[in-house]
Amino acid sequence: xxxxxxxxxxxxxxxxxxxxxxxxxxxxxxxxxxxxxxxxxxxxxxxxxxxxxxxxxxxxxxxxxxxxxxxxxxxxxxxxxxxxxxxxxxxxxxxxxxxxxxxxxxxxxxxxxxxxxxxxxxxxxxxxxxxxxxxxxxxxxxxxxxxxxxxxxxxxxxxxxxxxxxxxxxxxxxxxxxxxxxxxxxxxxxxxxxxxxxxxxxxxxxxxxxxxxxxxxxxxxxxxxxxxxxxxxxxxxxxxxxxxxxxxxxxxxxxxxxxxxxxxxxxxxxxxxxxxxxxxxxxxxxxxxxxxxxxxxxxxxxxxxxxxxxxxxxxx
Amino acid sequence: xxxxxxxxxxxxxxxxxxxxxxxxxxxxxxxxxxxxxxxxxxxxxxxxxxxxxxxxxxxxxxxxxxxxxxxxxxxxxxxxxxxxxxxxxxxxxxxxxxxxxxxxxxxxxxxxxxxxxxxxxxxxxxxxxxxxxxxxxxxxxxxxxxxxxxxxxxxxxxxxxxxxxxxxxxxxxxxxxxxxxxxxxxxxxxxxxxxxxxxxxxxxxxxxxxxxxxxxxxxxxxxxxxxxxxxxxxxxxxxxxxxxxxxxxxxxxxxxxxxxxxxxxxxxxxxxxxxxxxxxxxxx
Numbered sequence: 001x002x003x004x005x006x007x008x009x010x011x012x013x014x015x016x017x018x019x020x021x022x023x024x025x026x027x028x029x030x031x032x033x034x035x036x037x038x039x040x041x042x043x044x045x046x047x048x049x050x051x052x053x054x055x056x057x058x059x060x061x062x063x064x065x066x067x068x069x070x071x072x073x074x075x076x077x078x079x080x081x082x083x084x085x086x087x088x089x090x091x092x093x094x095x096x097x098x099x100x101x102x103x104x105x106x107x108x109x110x111x112x113x114x115x116x117x118x119x120x121x122x123x124x125x126x127x128x129x130x131x132x133x134x135x136x137x138x139x140x141x142x143x144x145x146x147x148x149x150x151x152x153x154x155x156x157x158x159x160x161x162x163x164x165x166x167x168x169x170x171x172x173x174x175x176x177x178x179x180x181x182x183x184x185x186x187x188x189x190x191x192x193x194x195x196x197x198x199x200x201x202x203x204x205x206x207x208x209x210x211x212x213x214x215x216x217x218x219x220x221x222x223x224x225x226x227x228x229x230x231x232x233x234x235x236x237x238x239x240x241x242x243x244x245x246x247x248x249x250x251x252x253x254x255x256x257x258x259x260x261x262x263x264x265x266x267x268x269x270x271x272x273x274x275x276x277x278x279x280x281x282x283x284x285x286x287x288x289x290x291x292x293x294x295x296x297x298x299x300x301x302x303x304x305x306x307x308x309x310x311x312x313x314x315x316x
Numbered sequence: 317x318x319x320x321x322x323x324x325x326x327x328x329x330x331x332x333x334x335x336x337x338x339x340x341x342x343x344x345x346x347x348x349x350x351x352x353x354x355x356x357x358x359x360x361x362x363x364x365x366x367x368x369x370x371x372x373x374x375x376x377x378x379x380x381x382x383x384x385x386x387x388x389x390x391x392x393x394x395x396x397x398x399x400x401x402x403x404x405x406x407x408x409x410x411x412x413x414x415x416x417x418x419x420x421x422x423x424x425x426x427x428x429x430x431x432x433x434x435x436x437x438x439x440x441x442x443x444x445x446x447x448x449x450x451x452x453x454x455x456x457x458x459x460x461x462x463x464x465x466x467x468x469x470x471x472x473x474x475x476x477x478x479x480x481x482x483x484x485x486x487x488x489x490x491x492x493x494x495x496x497x498x499x500x501x502x503x504x505x506x507x508x509x510x511x512x513x514x515x516x517x518x519x520x521x522x523x524x525x526x527x528x529x530x531x532x533x534x535x536x537x538x539x540x541x542x543x544x545x546x547x548x549x550x551x552x553x554x555x556x557x558x559x560x561x562x563x564x565x566x567x568x569x570x571x572x573x574x575x576x577x578x579x580x581x582x583x584x585x586x587x588x589x590x591x592x593x594x595x596x597x598x599x600x
Contacts, residue, residue, distance in 0.1 A: 057407055059414075104586055107593040111351050111406050115541055118353075119585065122538040126578025133575070236534065240414055247411075279422040286415025290408045291401055 019161055023154040032225070033269060035157050037262045038164045039221045044245035044257035045171060046214035051243070052252030053175050054207050055187030056109065059239045060101055060117030063124035064212045066234030068094035068219035070128060073141040073229040078134075083147040083224070090220040091213065097124070098212020099205070106204040109190070118236065125234045140230030144223050160221055167214055171254065174210065183207050215242075237279070244286055250296030259298065318450045323567065329456040331563025332463025333522050337536055338543040338555045339470055340514030346487040346550015347507045349406055350399060353413040355515050356537030357420035362387040362516025363523030363532075364428050367435045376438045383520035384513040391512025395505050417533070425530050432529040435520065459521055466514070467556055474552055483507060487550040539566065542581050546588055548598025557596060 022034045043065055050056045072090030075081045081089075105116050128135045135141065150156045174180050185193045186200055194200050223229050232238070245264050249256025264282075271281050293300040341355045352358075362383040370379030394416060402408045437455055444451035474480040482503055485493045494500045518536075519528070526532070543562050547554020562581050569580035588595065 057411075104589055107589060111349070111410055112545075112593070114407065114410055115351060115545060116589070119538055119541045119545065120582070122534065122541075123578055123582045126535075126538075127576065130578060131575045237418070240418070243411070277422055277426070279418050283415040283418030283420075283422065286418065287398065287412055290412040290415065291398070294402075294405070294408050 023157050028153060031153060031157055033265060035160050035225055036222075037258065037265045038160050039218050039225065040242065040245060040265060041258035041261035042164045042167055042221075043215055043218035043242045044249065044261050045168065045254055046211045046218065047242050048246040048249075048251060048254055048257050049171060049175065049211045049214070050208065051246060052254070053180060053187060054183045054204060056105075056113050056204065056208075057243065058105075058117040058208075058211075059114055059236065059243065060105075060121035061212070061215045061242055062236065062239030063121035063234050064094045064098050064101065064215045065219035065222075065238065065242070066128065066229070067097045067124055068216035069223040069229040069233050070135060070141070072220050072223050073144045074134065076144045077141045083145065087220050087224075090223070091216045094216020094219060095209060095213050098215070099209045101212070102205040102208030105208065106201040118239070121234075121236060121239055125231060125236065128234050129231045135231075138231065140228055142228040144227045144229065146224045146227075150224070156225065160225070163217065163221065167217055168255075171214065175254070179203070179206075237282075240286070241282065244282070244289065247289060247294070248297050250298045253296070253298065256296060256298055260296075263297070321450055322452065323571065325452050325456065325460075327564045327567035329459040329525075330567055331559045332460045333518055333526075334539050334543060334563050335463050335556055335559035336466050336514055336518040336521065338540045338547070338559055339466065339552060340511035340518075341540045342544045342547065342550055342552070342555045343483070343514075344508055344511040345544060347483050348504050350413070351406075351410045352394075352511070353410060353537065354394065354417040354420060355540060356533035356535075357417045357424070358387050358390060358512050358515035359519040359522070359536050360528060360533040361390070361420060361424055361519065363435065363519030363528040364424060364433070365516070366520035367433060367523060367528065370435055376441070379435065380517060380520050383516040387516025387519070388509040388513040391508045392505060394512075395508040400501070421530065421533055428528070430530055432527040433523075434527045435524040437524050455525055459525070462521055466517075467552070470552055479506070539581070542585050544595070545585055546595055548595030551595070551597035554595055554597035
């Protein structure tokens with residue numbers, strides 16, 4: 001027990017040192033990728049909070065992520081407001097969207113929850129696509145400048161790292177809090193929690209809204225990295241990609257989200273050297289994951305290694 | 317006045333198309349408990365297949381046959397080779413179909429390109445028919461008729477045939493049907509093929525007046541989702557009422573609030589969910 005705890009702390013320190021060293025070791029391109037991996041990792045984690053701890057798989061988080069981005073971009077580009085203020089409003093927007101989604105979706109579970117969040121997400125996508133006067137339709141909103149102090153990519157990387165680290169710390173506190181534990185209780189048995197006197201729909205709504213807050217933070221961070229937002233950042237493909245990241249990393253592991261995020265972002269960048277068919281690859285990855293490793297890469301690896309160990313040492 | 321009539325007729329023809337898509341979707345959802353998120357892609361590819369055959373042979377009817385058959389075969393493959401391999405975890409099946417949808421859409425983009433394509437309509441169906449004081453496009457009339465005919469046919473199969481009785485029984489209690497000695501796998505495959513074929517037919521019908529383009533699959537899928545959420549899983553009547561509601565809202569929404577039309581189908585869905593989370597005719 002103690003040994004594994006020491007090991008875990010060791011791993012954390014190594015990861016921290018590595019993450020802090022990124023801007024000094026790598027060039028601009030890998031650094032942008034690292035920033036993306038961090039941001040999408042947080043996004044995937046926001047999905048994992050619901051999937052892994054409340055047992056609700058959402059396909060609408062892309063819309064929450066994108067809504068935050070759109071509001072931020074609209075504030076900066078069209079209204080010319082202060083970028084810090086825009087960040088705040090963006091996150092606030094995601095909370096509002098998530099609260100609406102949550103209020104509607106909490107009465108459902110399983111496949112119905114998935115369907116409903118998907119439909120709600122598509123509505124937001126449809127709005128960004130058609131509300132030309134505000135969202136710029138297909139062209140999106142361009143020229144979202146970072147705040148002056150964050151213009152430099154190195155600084156922005158550290159800023160993202162700090163924000164993501166803070167969010168991850170909050171998420172860990174959250175899932176281990178009594179509230180997070182109660183959510184897990186809902187996942188295990190909804191009827192039992194109801195009998196125990198918990199207000200299940202309310203708790204799910206709060207959980208959904210909180211999860212949306214983290215997705216919104218990620219959405220704001222990505223807009224300032226890319227400097228633009230388009231209907232693609234609200235699309236179903238994005239929700240799907242985030243969910244796949246969470247699944248690849250292993251649902252309910254939280255930090256696995258970053259592994260899933262790294263796998264997908266790196267793969268996407270490698271694949272794009274050779275072919276434009278990224279969507280096919282992503283779809284294939286989805287199908288293969290569901291067929292062969294629905295428990296995620298880590299879980300699959302662990303199961304395989306366990307089987308291998310058993311074979312090599314039948315005594316223990 | 318005449319304008320309103322034409323708008324109502326437009327809404328009706330759109331509803332009819334939506335019904336054909338949604339009936340296949342709800343059939344599969346009801347019996348197999350599989351939410352086939354590739355249903356929109358089946359619609360789109362069915363349309364493209366129909367387009368290819370219609371342009372090659374010059375026969376609109378052959379186009380229909382090709383759309384229905386090719387998509388039924390695709391559905392067979394999807395059910396037999398992919399879905400049946402994922403153990404009965406509903407969520408994994410849904411996500412699997414999502415992956416399939418991504419692949420199919422991307423392949424359709426490679427084969428048929430990114431521009432909107434239309435299916436040539438035979439001369440017989442061009443022009444308008446005169447209905448009292450106003451004229452209405454023949455083709456859209458055909459879509460309305462097709463919707464009604466398919467509703468009637470499905471209703472007959474559902475309520476008056478053995479297959480329909482089995483499907484209804486399977487929707488309510490799958491294990492019981494199996495325990496009676498019915499080969500439920502065969503029933504599943506048949507239903508999946510029938511539902512898929514309906515998507516293909518709808519693609520052909522819709523392709524001629526809404527055109528086919530990348531993204532049409534997602535639009536149709538969302539409408540179908542809304543309809544099934546409103547109507548309830550596996551209910552034919554629910555699909556019909558849902559289609560009318562969504563078709564009218566979408567059509568009139570586009571006239572009254574063009575930029576937010578997508579938003580409007582969301583209203584009844586939200587209302588309904590607050591009171592009947594399983595939809596109008598849904599059963600647990």
